[in-house]
């Protein structure tokens with residue numbers, strides 16, 4: 001893969017900083033832009049902290065930072081860009097406006113990617129003049145530590161654009177996966193929230209408490225999930241056994257179309273999770289910090305280890 005490709009990252013928040021550092025670490029030249037001064041002022045420090053957490057030396061960090069330019073001008077960021085990654089807030093109108101502006105300023109060959117979590121790329125990009133370059137790249141948080149990026153093609157996306165994006169991400173050490181239809185939630189969030197829907201339902205129906213749901217997953221199939229996907233697992237135990245199990249359990253699983261009334265009630269009552277001290281469970285600030293530290297430790301330990 002060619003190095004020093006000019007890449008623009010739009011939005012220097014949680015996702016933008018990690019996307020920028022990942023691509024710069026892989027030898028690309030990144031221009032990151034954000035209209036908020038605080039975000040621009042703090043992004044170098046946040047990138048430095050993340051790279052330190054990944055075990056990079058001071059010398060390597062300095063080298064990576066030289067490949068990242070911070071600018072308040074979206075024009076400067078995209079003017080010569082080969083690829084744009086948009087990581088602005090999850091608001092449809094804002095994203096549409098940003099891409100309309102980028103289309104005026106960027107070269108016609110520039111690939112335009114959105115990092116939306118769940119919104120269809122088709123909705124965000126429908127007003128583009130040149131739609132063949134519209135694509136979704138759903139990085140996961142933290143983007144510099146979670147390998148997966150879902151590469152979402154719309155009905156208009158050129159095959160060459162998707163191929164180039166896959167190659168760029170692979171070269172940056174990511175594990176990109178093609179999503180061939182632009183469906184809400186792509187692949188990962190559909191799977192994740194199918195599990196969360198059942199998890200909430202188990203608590204709502206008094207089958208167990210929230211802590212037990214989490215313990216069951218962490219102490220059983222959660223241990224295998226990083227090295228054994230569900231369909232590999234089905235093949236491992238046999239599709240015949242899988243069919244027998246499905247015949248006996250699927251009819252009883254949660255199949256509600258919308259969110260759970262129990263979840264709606266938590267939100268209504270201000271039980272918003274760790275940030276308010278209570279959600280499904282009660283949390284002291286220390287307990288919440290312990291959970292965050294545990295996840296960061298785990299992901300940093302796994303960084304660079306190939307799980308095959």
Ligand SMILES: NC(=O)c1ccc[n+]([C@@H]2O[C@H](COP(=O)([O-])OP(=O)(O)OC[C@H]3O[C@@H](n4cnc5c(N)ncnc54)[C@H](O)[C@@H]3O)[C@@H](O)[C@H]2O)c1
Pocket residue numbers: 010011012013014015016033034035036039086087088089090091094098115116117118138139140141
């Ligand atoms: N946080 C996650 O876990 C996660 C995971 C995957 C995808 N995403 C998606 O990534 C995107 C960014 O999320 P985040 O968590 O980094 O949010 P964030 O709030 O941390 O960062 C967004 C940044 O965009 C900036 N911004 C605001 N208006 C802008 C504009 N007009 N142009 C450019 N930048 C602008 C903000 O100042 C902020 O710095 C969202 O679409 C989100 O849904 C988030």
